[in-house]
Amino acid sequence: KQEVTQIPAALSVPEGENLVLNCSFTDSAIYNLQWFRQDPGKGLTSLLLIQSSQREQTSGRLNASLDKSSGRSTLYIAASQPGDSATYLCAVPGGAGTALIFGKGTTLSVSS
Amino acid sequence: GAVVSQHPSWVICKSGTSVKIECRSLDFQATTMFWYRQFPKQSLMLMATSNEGSKATYEQGVEKDKFLINHASLTLSTLTVTSAHPEDSSFYICSARDLRGDYGYTFGSGTRLTVV
Numbered sequence: 001k002q003e004v005t006q007i008p009a010a011l012s013v014p015e016g017e018n019l020v021l022n023c024s025f026t027d028s029a030i031y032n033l034q035w036f037r038q039d040p041g042k043g044l045t046s047l048l049l050i051q052s053s054q055r056e057q058t059s060g061r062l063n064a065s066l067d068k069s070s071g072r073s074t075l076y077i078a079a080s081q082p083g084d085s086a087t088y089l090c091a092v093p094g095g096a097g098t099a100l101i102f103g104k105g106t107t108l109s110v111s112s
Numbered sequence: 113g114a115v116v117s118q119h120p121s122w123v124i125c126k127s128g129t130s131v132k133i134e135c136r137s138l139d140f141q142a143t144t145m146f147w148y149r150q151f152p153k154q155s156l157m158l159m160a161t162s163n164e165g166s167k168a169t170y171e172q173g174v175e176k177d178k179f180l181i182n183h184a185s186l187t188l189s190t191l192t193v194t195s196a197h198p199e200d201s202s203f204y205i206c207s208a209r210d211l212r213g214d215y216g217y218t219f220g221s222g223t224r225l226t227v228v
Contacts, residue, residue, distance in 0.1 A: 034216045042222060043118070043205050044156075049216035091217070097209065099146045099158045100217055 002027045006090055006103035013080055014111050021075040021106045023090030028068045031096065035064050035075050036089040038105070044089065048075070080110045114140045114210050118220025125196055125227055133191045133223045135206030140215070141186040142208035147179075150203045150222075159204075162189045196227040 003026045013019055023033070032051045036044040048057045048064040050073070056065040063076040077084060087107045091100040115138040125131050135145055143164045148156040160170045160181050168181035178200075180192040189208075193200050205222040 032213070032216060036219070041203070041224065044207075044219035046216060046218060093217075097144055099161060100207070102156055104155050 002030075002092060002094055002101050004090060004092060004101050004103040006088075006106050008106055009104065010107045010109075012109045012111065015081060017080050017110075018076070018078050019080055019108070021077070021088050021090075021108070023073040023075070023103055025071045025073075025092055025101075028071050030068065030092045033064075033066055033073050033090065033092050034100070035062075035073075036091065038087045038089060047088075077108075080108075082110050082112045084108060085110050114208075114215040114218040116206065116208050116218045116220045118206050118223060120223060121221060122224040123226070125225070127197055127227055128195055130192055130194045131196055131225060133193075133204055133206075133225075135189045135191070135208070135220050137187045137208045137210075137218070140208075140210040142189075143186060143211060144209060145183060145189040146207040146217075147181060147189075147191050148205045148207065150205060156205065159191075193225065196225070198227045201225055201227045 005024045007022045034049045035047040038044050050057050050066040061078040066073045087105045089105045091102045094101050117136045119134050145162040147159045149159050150156050158171050159174045160168045162168045162181045162183040164183045170176045183189040206220045207217050209217050
């Protein structure tokens with residue numbers, strides 16, 4: 001059964017720092033991996049989608065890498081800003097077309 | 113990109129009444145939609161998988177008679193909380209995946225249900 005783990009559970013940094021969020025999964029036979037952001041009381045916003053054949057994806061200050069063989073993904077946030085404060089979730093499909101399996105998330109707080 | 117519209121954003125209802133939540137895929141067709149529930153400071157909990165034109169598949173422990181799911185078209189799924197009670201108060205979120213998987217999974221903005 002696929003399990004997704006995220007480390008750390010919480011992170012507090014001053015504005016401007018570069019940071020890395022980690023995600024690991026137990027079954028390397030994934031179709032893709034997706035990173036989301038959730039603000040308090042809001043839905044999920046998709047940040048990056050990495051297909052199984054890809055090694056990384058970039059969007060603005062965000063870069064996500066995928067290493068299927070080791071069951072790991074990292075989300076790199078460059079030059080963090082207070083507006084980046086949110087909970088970041090990593091997820092993989094449980095199977096073809098099935099629901100996502102989520103990690104418990106990393107709650108990020110960026111202070112100005 | 114793929115957009116999922118969820119309505120209402122919040123609703124307050126009296127105990128014993130029913131509430132319907134809509135989830136629409138605006139610019140893509142979704143044969144499958146997913147309904148989640150989230151308690152404060154907790155992870156998303158999958159409630160059911162909704163397939164267009166067929167019965168929904170409910171996760172263990174989710175009462176199918178209380179949480180009625182209908183997926184009548186490729187762009188609309190609804191969740192009806194029947195005979196709502198205060199313990200049904202929660203944040204409900206829907207999700208859909210485009211047929212080709214180009215955009216991964218897209219989530220609605222969620223519905224905050226408060227039963228008084």
